[in-house]
Amino acid sequence: MRPRPSTGLAEILVVIGGCDQDCDELVTVDCYNPQTGQWRYLAEFPDHLGGGYSITALGNDIYVTGGSDGSRLYDGVWRYKSSVNEWTEVSPMLKPREYHSSCVLKGQLYVHCPPMLQPMDNCSTTTCRGRLYAIGCLAGEDTMSVQSYDPETNRWTLVNCGQLPPWSFTPKTVTLNGLIYFIRDDSAEVDVYNPQKNQWDKINPMTQVHVGGSVAVLGGKLFVSGGYDNTFELSDVVEAYDPGTRSWSVAGRLPQRTFWHGSVSIFRQFMPQVSISFEPLEAPDSSAIHRHRHHHRQQVLENNLNNLNQNQDVEAPH
Numbered sequence: 001m002r003p004r005p006s007t008g009l010a011e012i013l014v015v016i017g018g019c020d021q022d023c024d025e026l027v028t029v030d031c032y033n034p035q036t037g038q039w040r041y042l043a044e045f046p047d048h049l050g051g052g053y054s055i056t057a058l059g060n061d062i063y064v065t066g067g068s069d070g071s072r073l074y075d076g077v078w079r080y081k082s083s084v085n086e087w088t089e090v091s092p093m094l095k096p097r098e099y100h101s102s103c104v105l106k107g108q109l110y111v112h113c114p115p116m117l118q119p120m121d122n123c124s125t126t127t128c129r130g131r132l133y134a135i136g137c138l139a140g141e142d143t144m145s146v147q148s149y150d151p152e153t154n155r156w157t158l159v160n161c162g163q164l165p166p167w168s169f170t171p172k173t174v175t176l177n178g179l180i181y182f183i184r185d186d187s188a189e190v191d192v193y194n195p196q197k198n199q200w201d202k203i204n205p206m207t208q209v210h211v212g213g214s215v216a217v218l219g220g221k222l223f224v225s226g227g228y229d230n231t232f233e234l235s236d237v238v239e240a241y242d243p244g245t246r247s248w249s250v251a252g253r254l255p256q257r258t259f260w261h262g263s264v265s266i267f268r269q270f271m272p273q274v275s276i277s278f279e280p281l282e283a284p285d286s287s288a289i290h291r292h293r294h295h296h297r298q299q300v301l302e303n304n305l306n307n308l309n310q311n312q313d314v315e316a317p318h
Contacts (some may be wrong), residue, residue: 008215009267010035013218014042014062014080015225015239015254017049018261021234025049029080030255031268032238034219039255043085050074055262058109061263063090065111066097073098082268101125105132105151115149117156126173128180128195133159135182143177144170148195161198165191172215176222177243183215183224190241205292207239207248212259219265220244223251234259 013032021024027045032038043062053067053074062080066073071095080087093111102111105127109264115155116134123136132149144167146159171182181203182191188205206224213227213235222241229235236258 009269011219011265011267013216013223013225013263013265014057015214015258016023016055016062016064016262016264017045017053018214018226018258021257025051026046026258026261029256034251037252043080043087046087047076047078047079047089048099051260052100053262054097054100054102054111055264056102056109057102057103057264057266058107060266060268062266063102063109064262065093065102066100068096069097072096082266101134103127103132106130108151112269115156116149117158118147119145119146120145122170124170126175126180128175128296129178131195133173133180133195135173146193159195161193162200165189172213174215174217174222176217176220179243181215181222182208183213183222185211185227188230203241203246204248206241207250208235208237210237212236214261214263216263216265223263223265226254226264228259229297 010033013034015030015032017026017028027049029042029045030039031042043046049064050067050069054065056063059268060082062082064078066075068074075092075096077090077092078087079090079167097112099122101124102109102113103125104110110125110132119139120134120136121139121221123134125132125134127133132151134147134149135144137143139143144164146161146164147156149156165182167184169185171184174181174183178194178196180193180195182193184190186209188209190206192201192203194201208229210224210227211228213224215222215224217223220243223238225238226235227238234257236254237250238252238254239248246285
């Protein structure tokens with residue numbers, strides 16, 4: 001449930017962690033105010049983020065769950081309290097998890113998912129019209145599926161939504177105005193599903209590909225940031241989709257080129273006016289922030305880039 005904005009508050013985009021162009025993992029937390037076009041640092045994540053963690057917002061606070069350092073899994077849960085700009089560790093999950101999904105439904109934080117009708121690998125989740133939707137490959141298969149969870153009955157159902165788009169990988173999902181948007185990781189195409197009408201649609205493609213990028217809803221628009229672009233270069237582009245005009249536009253740039261980061265929106269007090277240019281702080285010693293190259297992440301990224309390259313070869317004019 002989103003709080004109503006009030007005087008002195010601004011809805012901001014918060015970007016957490018990710019990897020830089022050397023595949024070194026980051027613990028920086030940056031926020032973007034679309035009203036001023038300015039980036040600011042927030043409190044740095046106090047622990048090793050590792051890889052495979054999940055990020056979601058509950059009210060005006062942010063929760064980071066799980067992850068791994070490549071050799072062990074984490075069950076930890078960290079909460080960012082926006083009112084005081086502080087991170088605190090809260091109750092751990094029931095089991096360690098990596099490369100999972102988290103979302104909020106009716107004031108409750110759902111991590112991974114309650115037991116499904118059919119187990120899924122690498123699923124993506126979102127909430128829409130009072131239900132939780134999970135999209136991913138059925139365990140041990142290449143078949144994509146959509147399942148829906150009703151918290152009132154505590155039951156899952158398979159969503160009979162017709163033939164799914166030809167996704168090569170599980171897309172990132174986000175809900176805006178009662179519609180579920182599917183952001184592909186190896187294409188600029190975006191698919192839209194209307195659960196109420198059980199209909200599929202497409203919107204105009206993004207201005208570029210965002211392999212390993214992140215998506216969030218901010219101010220009634222979709223914001224997709226970072227990742228690798230069509231030229232296989234790491235990007236800092238932040239682009240926004242306006243459903244009113246059904247068009248994409250470049251909204252800004254990340255403080256640095258980043259991929260595999262997380263992003264959410266929250267309301268926070270207006271920030272003081274500063275220069276629009278982002279002045280990075282001197283990088284801390286790597287041992288202090290526990291940066292670690294995550295082999296699994298790099299392997300997934302290379303697979304996505306290879307698939308993007310194959311798609312471009314097929315689509316190239318002769």
